[in-house]
Amino acid sequence: MLTSLQNSLVKQIRKLHSTKERHKQQLFLLEGTHLLEEACAANYPLEVVCCTLQWQQAHPQLWSEVCSRCDASGGGSHRAEVVSEEILAAIATTVQPDGVVATAKRSQQQTQVPLTGLVLGVETLQDPGNLGTMIRAAAAAGASGLWLSDDSVDLDNPKVLRASAGQWFRLDKAVSPDLKATVQQCQQAGMQVIATLPTASLTYWEVDWRKPSLILLGNEGAGLSDDLAAMADTQVKIPLNPGVDSLNVAIAAALMLYEAQRQKIYGWFL
Numbered sequence: 607m608l609t610s611l612q613n614s615l616v617k618q619i620r621k622l623h624s625t626k627e628r629h630k631q632q633l634f635l636l637e638g639t640h641l642l643e644e645a646c647a648a649n650y651p652l653e654v655v656c657c658t659l660q661w662q663q664a665h666p667q668l669w670s671e672v673c674s675r676c677d678a679s680g681g682g683s684h685r686a687e688v689v690s691e692e693i694l695a696a697i698a699t700t701v702q703p704d705g706v707v708a709t710a711k712r713s714q715q716q717t718q719v720p721l722t723g724l725v726l727g728v729e730t731l732q733d734p735g736n737l738g739t740m741i742r743a744a745a746a747a748g749a750s751g752l753w754l755s756d757d758s759v760d761l762d763n764p765k766v767l768r769a770s771a772g773q774w775f776r777l778d779k780a781v782s783p784d785l786k787a788t789v790q791q792c793q794q795a796g797m798q799v800i801a802t803l804p805t806a807s808l809t810y811w812e813v814d815w816r817k818p819s820l821i822l823l824g825n826e827g828a829g830l831s832d833d834l835a836a837m838a839d840t841q842v843k844i845p846l847n848p849g850v851d852s853l854n855v856a857i858a859a860a861l862m863l864y865e866a867q868r869q870k871i872y873g874w875f876l
Contacts, residue, residue, distance in 0.1 A: 607659065608689040611696055615654065615687070619697040619709060625760060628712065634762035636708040637698055639665065644772030645710065646671050653709045656689045656697060661705025672708075699764045712762055717778045721795035722818045723750030724866050726859060729785055729834055730825040731758040738769020739856035740823075741777050745770075747863035751778035753820075755785040789837050792820045801830055801838035802858055810842040814874055815866035823855055 608616060621627040622635050633653060636645055639661075645652060646668070655672045662669050669686075676686040689697075697707050719725060726744055731737050737759055744752055754761060761781060767774050782788040789799055797818040802810070813819075822838060824830030835841065844858055853861075 608656070608687055608693055611693065613693075615656075615685070616689075616693055616697060619654065619656070619707065622709065623699055623764075625763070628760070628762065632712045633709045634712055634760075634767075635699065635764045636710060636767065637700055637706075637764060638704050638768070639668070639706055640772050641767055641774075642672070642706055642708055643668060644775045645708070646675070648775035650710060650775055652676060653684060653711060655686045655706065655708040656694065657687075657706040658691055658694050659688055660691075662688055664705075700768075717751070717780055719751035719753055719778045719780050721792055721797060724748070724815070724818070724863065725750050725792070725797070725820045726752040726863075727782075727785060727789060727792075727799075727820050727822045727834075728752065728758060728824075728855075729755045729822065729830060730828070731755075731823075731855065733826055734759045734763040734765035735769045736826065736854065736856045737761070737763075738766040738771075738774070740859045741766070741770040741779065742773045743856065743860040743863055745773035745777040747860070747867050749777065749863055751780070753780060753782045753785065753788050756781050756783050786833060786837065789820065789822070789834065793837075793839070798840065799838045800862075801835045801841045802844070802862070803830060803835055803841045804843055804846075804852065806841035806843040808840065808842045809845055810862050811865050813840055813842055815862070815869045816874065819866065821859065821862055823859055826855055 622633055628634050636642055652675055655676060673686045676684040694703055793799055797820050799820045801822040822830055822834055844853055
C-alpha cells in the first residue's frame with residue numbers, strides 16, 4: 607500500500623491537477639467509480655489506477671478487471687495500486703473522492719468525428735461543466751460527435767469528464783485546429799451548417815434536422831464569432847421571454863439535439 611506523499615508516483619499524479627502538467631505528461635485524470643466503469647466498458651486504455659482498501663473490497667469485480675488491464679506488480683508504466691485514504695485525497699481533484707483515481711494517455715482520446723449525422727461544432731468554450739454537459743446530451747440524443755475549437759477548455763479537463771457522467775467515452779470528439787476549415791469539410795461532405803444566433807429570423811424547430819447537420823455554438827459570453835456565423839447555411843434562434851437575455855450554451859445545444867431526434871422519429875412537423 608502506498609502511504610507516502612513523497613512517493614514518485616503520487617507526486618506525478620498530483621501534478622496532473624495542472625493543465626500544463628497534463629499536456630507535459632500527456633496524461634489525464636479519471637476520478638470515481640462510474641468513470642472507471644465507463645472507461646472499462648469502452649475498453650479505454652488505462653495507465654495507473656489507485657484505490658483505497660475500502661474501495662477495493664467494495665468493488666472486487668471492477669478491481670479484478672482493472673488488474674487484468676494493468677501490471678499489478680507495479681512494474682512498467684501500467685500499474686494498479688492500493689493507497690491510503692490520505693494519498694487518495696491528495697491525488698483527487700474532488701473534495702470528497704469516492705475511493706478511486708486513474709490516469710490515461712491523452713493521445714488515445716482523439717477520434718475522427720464522422721462528417722454525417724448530427725454533429726456539434728463548439729467555438730471557444732471555456733466552462734468545463736458546459737462542455738461535459740454538452741457531451742452527455744449529445745451522446746444521449748444519438749449525435750455523431752463533437753468538434754471543439756483549440757482555444758477552448760481541454761476535452762480531458764477532470765470537470766469535463768465528471769460533467770459528462772461517463773458519456774465522454776461514448777461520443778466521438780476531437781479538437782479542431784481550424785474550426786472554419788472543419789466547417790468547410792462538413793459542407794463539402796453534404797452537411798448543412800446551422801448557426802445559433804439571437805438575431806436570427808428562424809426558430810430552431812423550423813429547420814429540417816433530418817438532414818446531416820453541423821450545429822455551431824459559441825462562447826458563453828461572446829457567442830459565435832462573425833466569421834463562423836457567416837459560414838452557416840442557416841441561422842436559428844431560441845425564443846426567449848422578455849427580460850431573458852440568453853440560455854446556457856449546453857441547454858441550447860440540448861434543445862436542438864432533441865428537436866433533431868424528435869423529427870427523425872415523428873417527422874418534421876407535428
